[in-house]
Amino acid sequence: MMDEAKDSGLTRIQRRNREIILEGALTVFAVNGFRGTTIDQIAAECGLSKPNVLYYFPSKDEIHKTLLTKLLDMWLAPLENIEPEGEALQEVLDYVAAKLRMSREYPRESRLFAYEILRGAPHLTEILGGRLRNTVDDAVAVLRGWTEAGKLRNVDPHHLIFSIWSMTQHYADFEVQVRAVLGEGHDPFSEAEIFLEDMYRRLLTP
């Protein structure tokens, strides 16, 4: 077997089963967290035997790390897609909307990261201070540029980003609470969309 790039050295079956395992593991980790998840649960979730799961991944740790790094791109993409040449306010509003949409469509990913950060991010330490920080720094620079050009009201760009993260992810991570408080007959996400658009428009319009 040759050892080309990334996935190329893998059998069809390997590719498929690794995918199945990551998919199932994501579901279980998102509900129970790392420590609360057992390999048996993952195996059951994907309809494989436990030894079979461990045939494709050497350990529970490895499954978890693989998931986190694999999903980080997706999670950071909207921030990287901010277009410095775009219309400032609209770019931010688009980012907020994109982030909220991700919380709605990928709540498992949101929870996976939430659990990991809560634990102190043992599997993400380098990334937090490295790639993530760089990405944020870039975005911060763009925001500052817009502010200096008078296109945005002057607010602390770091905390602006934190606010967007926390508010959008809240609807995925704390969904139980949100639903309990709202009761029946609410669509948290579409209400949030309206609220957030209004909020950031008001906050950032010069």
Place this chain on the structure above:
Amino acid sequence: MMDEAKDSGLTRIQRRNREIILEGALTVFAVNGFRGTTIDQIAAECGLSKPNVLYYFPSKDEIHKTLLTKLLDMWLAPLENIEPEGEALQEVLDYVAAKLRMSREYPRESRLFAYEILRGAPHLTEILGGRLRNTVDDAVAVLRGWTEAGKLRNVDPHHLIFSIWSMTQHYADFEVQVRAVLGEGHDPFSEAEIFLEDMYRRLLTP
């Protein structure tokens, strides 16, 4: 031994040791979550033996539940302290500030709740739909009143509350991330205080 109210039926030693255990358990649960915490860790944290911990509480579950219910009052107090007769905007700003201060001073409590909600809140189900929801409903009514009286700009009161919760608790729950992104030389909480005051003032001023 007679069985009067709450704590009264307890020895001095019982009161003291239960307190020590809850204190130590809070520290450990806040870092590792429920499933990630072992009774041994709790025992070590408080300098007691494991059987001794289990002499004062029948199970790990019970320690956790006791902590959650005990701390819920504290956690909800600021929301209950909103004064309908007060000056609307200032009341909300005070609430935000109080909530942020709690994140700074009681990060363990914040994380304890965050972990619990993330898990789906098995130890808080009744409370979420009961007491919490009522408290929020009351606050929502007050906010609506202020809005109708023209004292606050018209925003969805539920989502206003969610936004305050998520943004303030973010600084406790996701502290690792916040610090990694900001780097050295920042005081996240005092920066957040400025940002949040500005944000909510702007959002809510009619």
Place this chain on the structure above:
DNA sequence: CCTGATCCTGACTATTTGGTCAAGAATTGG
């Protein structure tokens, strides 16, 4: 259809962990 490689699993081990218990140590009240 044959053979070597890949895939899969039942049975197993070692460790961790929640919880028990009997017996000794300390404390309390009379």
Place this chain on the structure above:
DNA sequence: CCAATTCTTGACCAAATAGTCAGGATCAGG
């Protein structure tokens, strides 16, 4: 100062859990 009560713990148990392994099933290429 004595006895009853309360407190503490070493030793233990049963269940859960991460991970192993030998051998059988399946598959891909020739």
